Amino acid sequence: MRRLSFVFVVLLAPASVFAQSVAAPAGADLQPTAPPVIKTFDLTAMDTTADPCADFYQYACGNWMKNNPIPSDQVRWVRSFSLLRERNRYLLWQELDAAAKDPKTSLQKQYGDFYASCMDTDTIEKRGIAPIETSWQMIAELKDAKGIPALLGDLENHGAPEGFFRFYVAQDEKDSSKQIAQLLQDGISLPDRDYYIVDNPHFAEIRSQYIEHIKRMFALAGDTTSQAAQEAAAVMEIETAMAKASMSRTDLREPANRYHIYALADLARLTPDYDWATYFHAIGIGRFDTLNVATPDFFKALNGLLVSTPLESWKSYLRWQVLHGQAEDLPKAFFDENFAFFDKTLTGQEVPLARWKQCSTMTDRALGEAVGQDWVKQNFPPAAKDSMDKLVVALEKALGDDIKTLPWMSDETKKAAEEKLAMIRNKIGYPEKWKDYSSVKVNRGQLIENLHHVAVFDRNYNLHKLGEPVDEKEWGMTPPTVNAYYSQSFNDINFPAGILQPPFFDANADPAVNFGGIGVVIGHEMTHGFDDKGAQFDGNGNLRQWQTDADLKAFRQRTECIADEYSGFQTAPAKGDAPAQNLNGHLTLGENSADNGGLRIAYAALLDTLAQDHKSIDDKIDGFTEAQRYFISFAQVWCQNQTDGWARQAALVDPHSA
Numbered sequence: 243m244r245r246l247s248f249v250f251v252v253l254l255a256p257a258s259v260f261a262q263s264v265a266a267p268a269g270a271d272l273q274p275t276a277p278p279v280i281k282t283f284d285l286t287a288m289d290t291t292a293d294p295c296a297d298f299y300q301y302a303c304g305n306w307m308k309n310n311p312i313p314s315d316q317v318r319w320v321r322s323f324s325l326l327r328e329r330n331r332y333l334l335w336q337e338l339d340a341a342a343k344d345p346k347t348s349l350q351k352q353y354g355d356f357y358a359s360c361m362d363t364d365t366i367e368k369r370g371i372a373p374i375e376t377s378w379q380m381i382a383e384l385k386d387a388k389g390i391p392a393l394l395g396d397l398e399n400h401g402a403p404e405g406f407f408r409f410y411v412a413q414d415e416k417d418s419s420k421q422i423a424q425l426l427q428d429g430i431s432l433p434d435r436d437y438y439i440v441d442n443p444h445f446a447e448i449r450s451q452y453i454e455h456i457k458r459m460f461a462l463a464g465d466t467t468s469q470a471a472q473e474a475a476a477v478m479e480i481e482t483a484m485a486k487a488s489m490s491r492t493d494l495r496e497p498a499n500r501y502h503i504y505a506l507a508d509l510a511r512l513t514p515d516y517d518w519a520t521y522f523h524a525i526g527i528g529r530f531d532t533l534n535v536a537t538p539d540f541f542k543a544l545n546g547l548l549v550s551t552p553l554e555s556w557k558s559y560l561r562w563q564v565l566h567g568q569a570e571d572l573p574k575a576f577f578d579e580n581f582a583f584f585d586k587t588l589t590g591q592e593v594p595l596a597r598w599k600q601c602s603t604m605t606d607r608a609l610g611e612a613v614g615q616d617w618v619k620q621n622f623p624p625a626a627k628d629s630m631d632k633l634v635v636a637l638e639k640a641l642g643d644d645i646k647t648l649p650w651m652s653d654e655t656k657k658a659a660e661e662k663l664a665m666i667r668n669k670i671g672y673p674e675k676w677k678d679y680s681s682v683k684v685n686r687g688q689l690i691e692n693l694h695h696v697a698v699f700d701r702n703y704n705l706h707k708l709g710e711p712v713d714e715k716e717w718g719m720t721p722p723t724v725n726a727y728y729s730q731s732f733n734d735i736n737f738p739a740g741i742l743q744p745p746f747f748d749a750n751a752d753p754a755v756n757f758g759g760i761g762v763v764i765g766h767e768m769t770h771g772f773d774d775k776g777a778q779f780d781g782n783g784n785l786r787q788w789q790t791d792a793d794l795k796a797f798r799q800r801t802e803c804i805a806d807e808y809s810g811f812q813t814a815p816a817k818g819d820a821p822a823q824n825l826n827g828h829l830t831l832g833e834n835s836a837d838n839g840g841l842r843i844a845y846a847a848l849l850d851t852l853a854q855d856h857k858s859i860d861d862k863i864d865g866f867t868e869a870q871r872y873f874i875s876f877a878q879v880w881c882q883n884q885t886d887g888w889a890r891q892a893a894l895v896d897p898h899s900a
């Protein structure tokens with residue numbers, strides 16, 4: 243639940259499934275064991291009794307799915323992402339464990355101490371809720387709603403989560419060379435606004451269980467039964483009002499919907515009862531005159547709430563944000579209660595991750611570029627970067643050739659598309675310049691304080707970007723991450739060292755297997771520059787129409803076709819009081835476009851590569867042609883099992899359909 247600045251980038255896979263909760267000494271894999279290197283092109287994963295022309299997924303993945311049920315500490319188990327994440331995390335753990343025991347450098351001392359503070363459950367138990375009492379004391383002293391802006395500033399300066407909204411600095415979507423202040427809706431604790439709004443027995447049941455959960459959490463923290471009931475009712479009322487005022491995820495994807503430049507005077511007119519000057523002063527941001535208010539309706543409604551909601555309700559809401567936002571960092575009773583509702587009830591996860599896994603992930607999230615410096619030395623050979631450079635060039639050429647052949651697009655638009663493609667920059671492996679965390683204080687035995695220091699560091703790092711030139715070398719993912727992203731404002735594609743490993747990439751595999759793995763990933767990220775959202779930005783990362791009107795119209799007809807297709811796919815059948823759940827074709831449109839585009843252009847790049855080497859797509863290795871190996875390799879990246887609960891939640895919150 244750490245709050246990082248919200249910048250719109252598109253990931254290869256959802257971050258949330260794998261960034262699961264922290265703490266509790268239960269769970270699978272209590273003792274760290276080394277996971278093996280994952281096989282590329284795995285014949286044993288296949289179900290060769292299935293007809294590949296009737297059910298290709300079953301053919302490529304059937305045996306794997308049968309033999310790899312979801313581990314009890316997971317909600318989704320993917321042959322590529324999950325297995326590689328487990329492996330990278332283990333390698334990370336080795337580094338953290340050694341640093342905690344015998345640090346050799348000041349960096350190792352810092353991340354070793356951080357990791358140790360997370361592993362020290364005895365101290366966490368002994369301290370109880372003392373580490374959050376400073377925040378609660380600040381809230382207790384609130385005199386009236388007018389004091390909320392100053393209080394939010396104080397909580398942020400302390401590093402505590404406080405809900406409400408997100409304020410951060412990011413590139414201006416219409417002028418990517420400028421970094422401006424931005425305001426965005428936030429403030430709810432359930433995974434999506436639908437959980438508060440949708441009127442059916444399934445969500446009604448979740449809501450009533452959520453209220454019971456809030457009551458139990460407050461009771462654990464010392465409330466009487468009636469106090470807890472009162473506080474839970476207040477939290478639910480405020481969060482429901484915030485949910486109703488929120489823009490849907492699907493609408494939020496549309497850049498025009500979230501671009502509203504306000505002068506400060508206009509912001510004051512939008513929300514006359516929230517004193518922004520006090521808040522901005524409290525958080526110590528530099529001077530500015532205009533900002534982007536991504537979701538004005540939300541802030542207008544928030545202003546109404548500030549006027550109509552009793553002071554005691556606000557206090558309960560803020561107390562909840564602090565307690566809920568750090569539940570995983572508190573003693574076991576709090577962790578377990580949080581896990582029981584947010585993980586077990588909502589997603590079907592049976593047991594929490596083992597402590598060492600949680601603390602490894604937490605340290606990576608907190609001090610990723612500190613730990614990552616040592617991680618890449620051990621785990622990312624320079625040869626991998628050279629191979630990636632070659633693959634990227636092959637994919638760029640294939641996409642360029644593909645654009646040239648489009649029968650419906652005018653020459654004028656093709657030329658503009660090729661210009662944008664040529665301007666895409668590539669970042670591979672890890673940052674050239676690492677973040678300097680030397681100002682972050684880390685103490686053993688003080689997990690929550692350490693997290694607060696990191697939150698303040700991240701917040702200040704972000705706020706200092708105001709008005710500064712854009713740092714094009716900055717990374718949005720840590721080196722061990724098994725994921726990739728495209729940023730429309732940077733117009734760049736980013737591949738952390740963590741994903742440049744088997745089964746995505748294997749220096750010893752034949753080209754068909756690598757093009758079906760990492761090649762499709764590269765193609766996916768490049769296609770994001772031209773999906774329904776990415777295509778609205780030009781090569782400089784500015785929101786600007788560069789297509790002719792007729793081409794844009796023809797493009798939209800085609801993307802609508804993809805949206806319709808995916809809306810027809812069911813992700814979970816009717817079960818108990820839960821109705822059948824379909825994908826949302828518009829929420830997932832960008833990812834589905836990228837998946838389809840990536841698969842198409844990586845195949846074209848493979849054909850080019852084989853032609854250069856005087857090989858044929860029909861050549862066989864181990865009984866399979868190059869073409870067959872390509873598609874099997876691609877399919878095996880996506881062999882997976884997932885819980886019913888996760889499938890339902892993901893359909894509402896995840897822009898990825900797979």
Ligand SMILES: [Zn+2]
Nearest residue numbers: 252253254836
């Ligand atoms: Zn993507």
